Amino acid sequence: MSFLAVSDEVLGTFVPIAVYWIYSGIYALLGDLENYRLHSKAEEFEKNIVPKSAVVKGVLIQQSLQIAVSLSLFAVISDDNPSSSTSSSSHISVIGAVLQFFVAMLVLDTWQYFMHRYMHSNKFLYKHVHSKHHSLVVPYAFGALYNHPLEGLLLDTAGGALAFVVSGMTPHAAIVFFSFATVKTVDDHCGLWLPGNLLHVFFANNSAYHDVHHQLYGSKYNFSQPFFVVWDKILGTYLPYSLEKRNGGGFEARPVKLKR
Template structure:
């Protein structure tokens, strides 16, 4: 049986390949009912992209291998019984404090809710905010620095027509710094459990795929919840929007704060480096 730490390593990677394969099959089938939600035509993908599908898949596989090795040394494997005892002790301490300071008779129920719902929610949200902050500023640096763009970030922008597998198509150094390291730091800073880390890494992968999937389905829950979706990020991959919409993968508040959100009314035209 897989321990939580090992699942946190391989589950997000497995989900990435499964979800990307689903979108790739969808694109190749060109189902008439779904083609109206496609952001670019099949011909555009073949004509405009400057890297082959095989090379994209290979580079993603390399990044995942690096991610797995990094995570293996990052995660501190604990025996399930030790983790269970530590969790029980934490709930007990919270129960005692609630009873001592607030005199609550149902302190144990509140403590259980605190550790099973409130704390994980706070950890997850803070981790999302950190990942967004980490990626926004590194991503923006990849465009404002000619050296960074030429030697690292320009590889990702060989995809003028994004598709699912290309979500993690990056230079290996940039992929590590942007995705692997950012998620690892978020995990460590928030002190979340390996199981919660698995959920965070998996959700982050799914959201990144959604941003590059090439479709803008109006019923997609991620499109309804997040403004930062496939249509939003697709603008960034076009010559007229390459200096805008740096935010990824969840929120857009950094783009709004630093005035780097694409202005549809301005119809700005910005050429890539």
């Protein structure tokens, strides 16, 4: 049993959602820092075709589905393994925990790369499902999970469930892992390039990398998310870019070359 007698299953379900809104809220407050934006405010209003109120509603719908799947998954695991209570953390070495996290990261990255790429290559799925996410040509933090509900279920919720099961992590460890994955996803969509961001130091998959994918010229590249860029490099969908100063302040991720 965890803090204030709330089970790890409940915390593992709701803490990442709280992290999403808190962390994206911080970025929303920083959104007026024009000198660190990857697109100007004017460009955001011009290119994005969906109001922010609709984005909030869409994210809340996806998170509702996420809650239902998460609690159901924990219930099934608890029923299948009654001798090992999922409401208390299991003892595991630091090396074992790191290995579980790394496996979960690889599984989540692999699932999301291939599902994400397929949603681009399948014209029906792109038009009726994935294009909703790309209506935010200029990404911002709390739009990270603005997806069609089917995409949210297949790409994010199912991918997270698979990473949890394959890695074998406990619900207690899942609190940390999915909170971190949430921070990473929000950061990738924040639309800012802030100095001293440690996520940019340790991960090549960052806000500029994903911004390239959201632009028309990059829609066939940089599918990898949320951690590594391995699959893009292996399968030839990696589009290198340079980060340049933008006229009027801020930065711009410019492609180094387009593949033919």
